Amino acid sequence: MSKIKLAVIGLGGRGTFHANVLSEMADVEITAVCDVYEDRVANAADGVEKITGNRPNTYSDYKKLLKSEELDGVIIATWWQTHIPIAIAAMKSGIPAGIEVGGASSLEDCVSLARTYEETGKFCMILQNCNYGREEMALLNMAKKGVFGEIVHVQCGYEHDLRASVARSEETRYHRLPHYIYRNGELYPNHGLGPMMKLLNINRGNRMVSLVSVSSKAVGLKEWAKNNLPPEHYLHNTPVNQGDIVNTIIKCAGGETILLTHDTTLPRPYSRGGRVQGTKGLWYEDNKSIYIEGESPEHTWEDFYEYIKKNGYEHPLWKEYFELDIKEQGHGGMDYLVLRAFIEDGILKSIPPIDTYESALLSAITPLSEKSVALGSQPMDIPDFAHGKWLIPEPAVNTKYGLN
Amino acid sequence: MSKIKLAVIGLGGRGTFHANVLSEMADVEITAVCDVYEDRVANAADGVEKITGNRPNTYSDYKKLLKSEELDGVIIATWWQTHIPIAIAAMKSGIPAGIEVGGASSLEDCVSLARTYEETGKFCMILQNCNYGREEMALLNMAKKGVFGEIVHVQCGYEHDLRASVARSEETRYHRLPHYIYRNGELYPNHGLGPMMKLLNINRGNRMVSLVSVSSKAVGLKEWAKNNLPPEHYLHNTPVNQGDIVNTIIKCAGGETILLTHDTTLPRPYSRGGRVQGTKGLWYEDNKSIYIEGESPEHTWEDFYEYIKKNGYEHPLWKEYFELDIKEQGHGGMDYLVLRAFIEDGILKSIPPIDTYESALLSAITPLSEKSVALGSQPMDIPDFAHGKWLIPEPAVNTKYGLN
Numbered sequence: 022m023s024k025i026k027l028a029v030i031g032l033g034g035r036g037t038f039h040a041n042v043l044s045e046m047a048d049v050e051i052t053a054v055c056d057v058y059e060d061r062v063a064n065a066a067d068g069v070e071k072i073t074g075n076r077p078n079t080y081s082d083y084k085k086l087l088k089s090e091e092l093d094g095v096i097i098a099t100w101w102q103t104h105i106p107i108a109i110a111a112m113k114s115g116i117p118a119g120i121e122v123g124g125a126s127s128l129e130d131c132v133s134l135a136r137t138y139e140e141t142g143k144f145c146m147i148l149q150n151c152n153y154g155r156e157e158m159a160l161l162n163m164a165k166k167g168v169f170g171e172i173v174h175v176q177c178g179y180e181h182d183l184r185a186s187v188a189r190s191e192e193t194r195y196h197r198l199p200h201y202i203y204r205n206g207e208l209y210p211n212h213g214l215g216p217m218m219k220l221l222n223i224n225r226g227n228r229m230v231s232l233v234s235v236s237s238k239a240v241g242l243k244e245w246a247k248n249n250l251p252p253e254h255y256l257h258n259t260p261v262n263q264g265d266i267v268n269t270i271i272k273c274a275g276g277e278t279i280l281l282t283h284d285t286t287l288p289r290p291y292s293r294g295g296r297v298q299g300t301k302g303l304w305y306e307d308n309k310s311i312y313i314e315g316e317s318p319e320h321t322w323e324d325f326y327e328y329i330k331k332n333g334y335e336h337p338l339w340k341e342y343f344e345l346d347i348k349e350q351g352h353g354g355m356d357y358l359v360l361r362a363f364i365e366d367g368i369l370k371s372i373p374p375i376d377t378y379e380s381a382l383l384s385a386i387t388p389l390s391e392k393s394v395a396l397g398s399q400p401m402d403i404p405d406f407a408h409g410k411w412l413i414p415e416p417a418v419n420t421k422y423g424l425n
Numbered sequence: 426m427s428k429i430k431l432a433v434i435g436l437g438g439r440g441t442f443h444a445n446v447l448s449e450m451a452d453v454e455i456t457a458v459c460d461v462y463e464d465r466v467a468n469a470a471d472g473v474e475k476i477t478g479n480r481p482n483t484y485s486d487y488k489k490l491l492k493s494e495e496l497d498g499v500i501i502a503t504w505w506q507t508h509i510p511i512a513i514a515a516m517k518s519g520i521p522a523g524i525e526v527g528g529a530s531s532l533e534d535c536v537s538l539a540r541t542y543e544e545t546g547k548f549c550m551i552l553q554n555c556n557y558g559r560e561e562m563a564l565l566n567m568a569k570k571g572v573f574g575e576i577v578h579v580q581c582g583y584e585h586d587l588r589a590s591v592a593r594s595e596e597t598r599y600h601r602l603p604h605y606i607y608r609n610g611e612l613y614p615n616h617g618l619g620p621m622m623k624l625l626n627i628n629r630g631n632r633m634v635s636l637v638s639v640s641s642k643a644v645g646l647k648e649w650a651k652n653n654l655p656p657e658h659y660l661h662n663t664p665v666n667q668g669d670i671v672n673t674i675i676k677c678a679g680g681e682t683i684l685l686t687h688d689t690t691l692p693r694p695y696s697r698g699g700r701v702q703g704t705k706g707l708w709y710e711d712n713k714s715i716y717i718e719g720e721s722p723e724h725t726w727e728d729f730y731e732y733i734k735k736n737g738y739e740h741p742l743w744k745e746y747f748e749l750d751i752k753e754q755g756h757g758g759m760d761y762l763v764l765r766a767f768i769e770d771g772i773l774k775s776i777p778p779i780d781t782y783e784s785a786l787l788s789a790i791t792p793l794s795e796k797s798v799a800l801g802s803q804p805m806d807i808p809d810f811a812h813g814k815w816l817i818p819e820p821a822v823n824t825k826y827g828l829n
Contacts (some may be wrong), residue, residue, distance in 0.1 A: 026622055042470045063757065065513045085652065092677060093526070093698055104465075122575070127644060170648070171644050171648070173641050173644060173645065173669045173670060173691060174641050174669065174670040174688075182724070196683070218688060231801070231802070233637045233639060233674075233804075234635060235676055236682070237577050237680060237681060237682040238577060238679070238680025238681065239577050239680075240575050240680075240704055241577065241704050244574070244575070244704045264682075265576040265577045265578065265703065266679075266682055267578060268674055268682065268684055270637075270639040270672055270674070270802070272639055275642070276641060276642025276643075276644075276668075277641060277642065278639055278640070278668075278671055278672065279671055280643040282683075284578075285575060287704060287707070288704075288705065288707075288716070288718035289706070289716055289724075290716055290724045290726055291724060296692070298688075298691060300644055300645050300648045300691060300692075301692065302692055302693070303691070303692075303693055305511040305711055307709055307711055307712045308711045308712040308713075309712075312693055312694055314692035320586070320693075320695060321694060322694055337524050352784070365771060366768055369515070396805055397635070397676070398635070398676070398804045399803070399804065400637075400801055404688050
């Protein structure tokens with residue numbers, strides 16, 4: 022059997038990691054790598070060659086790569102603002118795209134992504150690793166089994182102290198600082214919202230209808246800069262737009278609300294701020310606890326992992342993963358799982374578990390949130406990129422990595 | 426020295442409790458009690474007489490009480506919708522009012538409250554017991570000492586499973602059910618928001634400028650009714666407006682954001698959902714933890730009470746309370762403290778630690794939130810009842826129960 026031919030475009034830390042993980046897979050071949058920085062290209066090519074013995078073709082221009090290579094799929098791990106444009110170019114070249122997480126630059130990009138899928142028949146899947154997180158999958162399993170009753174409200178977010186990596190992102194060519202200087206909104210909705218969209222059956226009998234975003238003042242990054250950057254750094258004299266805390270509340274057609282938090286420029290322990298709440302009980306990420314009426318001692322939290330162990334709610338995919346004899350493959354295994362989902366369900370079966378409409382929708386939260394903030398927290402309508410199909414969705418096909 | 430003469434209007438559980446606690450105080454005399462229900466009046470009068478040996482005068486009409494009695498103050502613990510109208514009547518009769526918590530019915534009521542204070546010189550203090558909570562006071566102490574650095578974002582709320590007491594509130598003459606049937610918004614902002622307003626210096630150099638509210642579907646109360654109320658109960662066939670989860674985000678003039686949650690019709694352990702977050706670290710109520718950069722182990726939560734003990738952040742008022750030889754006086758002591766604040770700082774010094782403007786403001790969150798929800802989560806401006814005085818406030822007077 023011939024191997025699945027993949028290229029990786031964008032070879033920072035994340036793209037290089039993907040190239041290495043994919044090179045370890047027996048059914049995959051990294052045939053090309055691409056970045057605008059030559060040293061990164063050489064480094065990634067070295068890495069792949071070291072693992073497989075074969076040196077991939079190298080490019081600095083993704084357009085040339087897409088023109089020259091025969092590929093089954095492409096992984097795009099560039100800067101946020103180029104994910105969708107490069108994905109569209111790949112799809113138009115007949116190649117399915119897996120894009121790294123990050124919000125869209127404009128609503129138009131999201132519309133174009135959905136339409137390109139319809140025109141080309143090639144999909145784009147956002148590589149939302151947290152959809153395959155152990156906790157997230159157990160929760161999905163539990164939600165489908167009705168453990169929470171009727172789900173009413175969820176919370177999620179990205180609460181990660183990134184001050185150093187954002188402020189120093191020029192040195193590392195990560196280039197995230199301009200987003201914080203010029204933009205203001207929910208810049209990174211993916212990790213929190215991706216799994217919650219699945220849990221709430223978004224695009225399958227439910228839809229996100231509208232959102233409001235409220236942004237706090239922006240002081241965390243500047244204070245960090247004052248204490249940590251050399252006096253000549255331009256950040257000292259540059260205003261920062263991006264509020265330290267941006268809260269977005271989304272209202273769904275089913276009446277559920279989603280609170281989404283972006284919190285990346287203040288000191289804190291990491292969290293994705295999870296909460297799932299229904300008519301039978303609720304789960305909190307931050308106290309690692311669950312309360313289910315009639316099961317838990319009255320008004321008393323229970324330990325979440327003990328609860329899922331006791332009740333056998335571990336997701337089947339994770340039970341299987343624990344039995345795999347592979348070394349840890351990034352973020353506790355979920356990076357491996359999302360790549361296998363892209364390959365096995367997406368490329369081989371054309372049933373990506375996070376499809377193009379969903380990828381467009383998830384990415385669209387960013388420009389919509391920016392608009393809401395810019396207009397003083399006005400509510401924004403969230404487009405339905407899939408033409409009302411959510412109302413009477415086609416029956417779900419059960420695939421190994423499916424999340425329905 | 427003559428005793429402070431107080432009346433209590435509204436003699437449900439809360440008003441009766443106040444009458445009893447006040448009767449235990451050596452410097453206070455309950456000279457009158459009032460309720461529309463005769464049995465409640467008799468019961469409260471019995472209670473006071475049992476403690477003090479003196480039977481208070483009894484009334485079914487608060488207007489007659491206000492006309493007939495010589496009082497130093499009145500405590501109002503009636504249904505939510507009559508707190509402000511009765512307070513206004515008391516102030517117009519020359520009597521300072523302490524009102525129980527609960528949101529206003531209309532913005533007009535809040536404006537009238539502020540103007541009545543200006544016209545009469547008599548104050549109204551909302552008896553926000555949680556302002557005197559041990560945790561809240563330690564946090565206030567810490568915030569003033571700069572432990573959190575510049576405060577950027579806070580969260581608070583009322584997350585209390587009230588399904589049984591709301592659905593059965595006719596039986597108990599608590600009459601809260603109509604609020605849930607007909608209204609939809611942040612019905613009970615006080616417990617969470619009161620302490621956070623102090624922490625953010627609202628009306629003293631800061632102001633709440635605008636809010637948005639988003640309400641979830643309303644299913645918790647109906648599901649509870651199905652399982653717990655007799656089939657003939659009218660709630661089965663009555664739609665409920667009040668969303669199970671109402672989130673409100675407030676933006677302050679200083680750029681801070683406040684997330685306020687109303688969550689009373691789903692099963693859950695009790696919480697006031699607290700979070701205080703600044704440039705140096707943050708506190709969470711739900712995991713009972715704090716993280717302060719440079720003090721806490723990197724990226725790791727610390728136990729909150731161990732932290733305040735280690736650093737001596739217990740509030741002086743609480744240190745003193747622990748040394749008082751009194752029996753526990755409600756909600757772990759804070760009920761006692763707020764009543765003493767009303768008496769010692771309010772009545773005796775005319776410096777209520779929660780003043781009329783603040784009481785009006787806190788109460789106004791409810792009608793503003795309802796309006797936002799009704800208009801699809803449009804942002805609402807929050808009035809400044811105190812004519813811009815927050816910009817250059819008068820120097821704070823340090824009183825025993827002061828919260829500045």
